[in-house]
Amino acid sequence: MNIALIFAGGSGTRMNSKARPKQFLQFFGKELIIHTLENFQNHPEIDAITIVCIEEWIPYLNKLLKKFDISKVKAVVSGGKTGQESIYKGLCVTKEYADEKSIILVHDGVRPFINEDVISACIKSVRDNGSAITVVPATETIITTENNKITSITDRSKCQLARAPQCFYLGELLETHTKAINDGNLNMIDSASLMKEYGHTLYTVPGNVDNIKITTPADFYTFKALYEVRENQQIFGL
Numbered sequence: 001m002n003i004a005l006i007f008a009g010g011s012g013t014r015m016n017s018k019a020r021p022k023q024f025l026q027f028f029g030k031e032l033i034i035h036t037l038e039n040f041q042n043h044p045e046i047d048a049i050t051i052v053c054i055e056e057w058i059p060y061l062n063k064l065l066k067k068f069d070i071s072k073v074k075a076v077v078s079g080g081k082t083g084q085e086s087i088y089k090g091l092c093v094t095k096e097y098a099d100e101k102s103i104i105l106v107h108d109g110v111r112p113f114i115n116e117d118v119i120s121a122c123i124k125s126v127r128d129n130g131s132a133i134t135v136v137p138a139t140e141t142i143i144t145t146e147n148n149k150i151t152s153i154t155d156r157s158k159c160q161l162a163r164a165p166q167c168f169y170l171g172e173l174l175e176t177h178t179k180a181i182n183d184g185n186l187n188m189i190d191s192a193s194l195m196k197e198y199g200h201t202l203y204t205v206p207g208n209v210d211n212i213k214i215t216t217p218a219d220f221y222t223f224k225a226l227y228e229v230r231e232n233q234q235i236f237g238l
């Protein structure tokens with residue numbers, strides 16, 4: 001099986017939205033999480049979806065899944081105290097309906113512009129290499145500092161930015177999460193960092209540059225502009 005594990009557990013403090021988390025803000029008639037989920041729902045190689053969600057918002061999410069006919073969702077689980085714990089909980093519930101050789105694509109619920117080609121390339125990379133980390137080129141200078149003093153400047157032509165999805169075999173990712181818990185290593189920033197820390201070889205897949213993570217009010221203006229461009233491309237065949 002090929003399974004999308006969608007993380008929608010963030011409270012959105014940087015969005016300054018007091019009414020609802022950012023993944024449930026509505027644009028163009030749909031909540032942001034639905035814009036994201038539809039990419040996986042409509043992909044022919046995705047067999048199932050697991051969603052990690054803020055516990056008190058699960059009933060509302062279930063209503064949205066029914067309303068927009070997101071039928072591939074097999075499980076919805078409440079998130080943990082950290083992103084790492086939330087992904088672990090999602091992996092555990094996924095293991096209840098999938099085997100360890102299933103491919104898992106870990107993706108942010110607030111990255112709505114993931115496209116079909118990238119999803120396909122990620123699945124192929126896991127089959128060929130055992131992993132797939134979606135990346136885009138770094139477009140600004142990368143520096144390292146200490147006490148406000150620049151200690152190094154990295155050639156940005158050699159740098160890439162890790163995005164999502166980050167993809168592995170379910171059994172290997174769950175096993176590594178379990179090792180990290182046993183070691184007390186509980187605050188890894190993402191799945192790529194966790195797997196690298198425990199000795200796994202990671203392979204990259206070129207991502208689409210517009211697959212941004214919507215985390216601030218400014219990001220929503222970008223989202224709206226990109227969405228309108230895509231709609232116009234479909235209408236006018238651009």
